Amino acid sequence: MSQQNTKYKTMARIAIIANWVAWILLITACISVLDNIINFDKTVYDGYVTMEKFSRSSSGLLEPFFPTISALMPIINSLTYGVYSFLILRAISLGLFMLIEIDLDIKLIKEGAGNE
Numbered sequence: 001m002s003q004q005n006t007k008y009k010t011m012a013r014i015a016i017i018a019n020w021v022a023w024i025l026l027i028t029a030c031i032s033v034l035d036n037i038i039n040f041d042k043t044v045y046d047g048y049v050t051m052e053k054f055s056r057s058s059s060g061l062l063e064p065f066f067p068t069i070s071a072l073m074p075i076i077n078s079l080t081y082g083v084y085s086f087l088i089l090r091a092i093s094l095g096l097f098m099l100i101e102i103d104l105d106i107k108l109i110k111e112g113a114g115n116e
Helices: 002-038 040-053 063-115
Strands: none
Touching (some): 002 040, 002 063
């Protein structure tokens, strides 16, 4: 029985650590998104300066939007990375807690059936 308790404690610790890391990654991603939003105008300006230096001969319809799109990409990237990491780690955490509960419930059912 002691070995089972150690297994449950280890799984619970891993689940708790995964939960904490998930929240830390989400908060870090939010800070990164806020930083990118604050520096958005500078990034768009740098994009226009870069486009003027290396202008292409082809004039496409979306060409004026390239600096804005390139400035939005770090925001979208930080946000999706943070949200996906958060969701995956939370799923791992909740899955481990669910496995512990299922295992304990099965043991209680077996003990109840053995007593009858």
